[in-house]
């Protein structure tokens with residue numbers, strides 16, 4: 001079977017399904033064969049213990065959302081590569097959830113191996129490091145039998161995607177619940193719009209476009225005495241082994257929406273990109289713009305752009321054209337014979353909270369929930385786009401998936417060297433289309 005004709009495996013709950021599953025919570029708890037610990041959670045008489053690995057901006061946010069779910073829940077362990085990040089996140093979470101944060105000194109873990117010890121203390125693990133580490137962390141979490149929330153992207157190269165897909169299969173066998181931070185799948189406006197598109201509101205979808213064009217992110221200047229590994233870790237966004245480039249890091253959200261709408265993944269792509277403005281030594285090795293044309297199994301094309309350049313036109317959006325109408329997916333507007341517009345609720349809806357509410361409801365009710373397959377395939381969609389812009393070649397899905405190019409350092413330690421190193425002027429090698437090999 002062609003990989004790309006396989007329907008998406010999102011697994012998120014629509015609002016209706018969410019209400020149905022929560023109202024049958026007690027029945028769910030009676031399902032035969034529930035693992036003892038999960039049966040206890042479902043009965044509501046046990047505490048769910050959470051560990052946070054990667055205590056930065058999103059990690060602190062995700063832990064806050066996990067602790068805000070309707071569950072008897074405690075944060076019991078934290079791990080980070082850097083102690084300063086762990087301590088500031090802990091202070092922030094303690095202030096927000098005084099009764100729910102119990103991280104003792106011996107449950108604060110620092111360094112590259114910290115994740116393993118943190119996992120051991122928990123039932124659910126929140127994985128929010130830079131994405132290069134995700135395959136390694138997800139694999140270990142599944143091995144230890146933990147439920148997982150992990151941020152997107154879930155991998156930055158072919159070997160990483162394969163590891164996540166294999167661990168996702170294992171998670172399914174172990175009945176572990178896995179949420180992935182592609183929160184648009186938990187946002188009612190998107191859910192209702194995509195449902196209408198799937199029901200044929202604009203006929204066959206023949207043309208798509210999506211953008212993440214904005215000004216880019218922070219820079220952390222090199223500090224005296226820092227090892228190269230520490231410098232790259234602090235500036236992870238600018239290194240492919242850590243972030244995958246911004247086409248993976250941010251544009252994945254828009255590519256994933258188009259995959260969702262198309263109910264499949266692209267078969268190939270080609271594109272162009274480069275560094276026009278962000279060229280100095282503070283910007284590592286990534287490009288500042290990519291434009292990629294993807295082709296889906298039915299021959300329809302997606303025009304994708306992502307740009308990180310200040311002072312330019314900005315747009316973070318998705319739109320599609322069908323045989324009988326068109327749709328601005330992010331604005332939730334359908335035009336044509338079945339014109340429709342999503343009515344905003346009076347209370348604004350927070351998809352970051354909803355994705356945790358849905359994950360913890362699935363844990364309590366023991367309902368199927370595994371977003372790792374789609375997370376891995378949408379991550380591969382963005383990885384193949386980078387492979388295309390860096391190389392200037394057509395990249396097929398299978399070639400990207402089966403690529404043996406592993407961008408991770410051979411050894412991960414503070415005194416180890418990443419594969420990409422600066423020259424005497426502090427500048428890193430940059431991919432050159434027509435020359436660089438990416439698969």
Ligand SMILES: NC(=O)c1ccc[n+]([C@@H]2O[C@H](COP(=O)([O-])OP(=O)(O)OC[C@H]3O[C@@H](n4cnc5c(N)ncnc54)[C@H](O)[C@@H]3O)[C@@H](O)[C@H]2O)c1
Nearest residue numbers: 054055056057058059080081082085128129131151152181
């Ligand atoms: N879904 C969304 O809308 C959304 C929004 C923001 C960020 N994110 C994702 O969240 C992830 C983290 O982003 P962020 O903005 O929080 O970055 P950040 O730099 O603020 O946090 C990352 C943290 O991970 C730690 N870390 C790095 N390597 C580690 C390792 N091997 N073991 C343990 N800790 C490690 C860092 O020290 C840092 O504290 C990224 O994948 C990003 O794409 C998603």
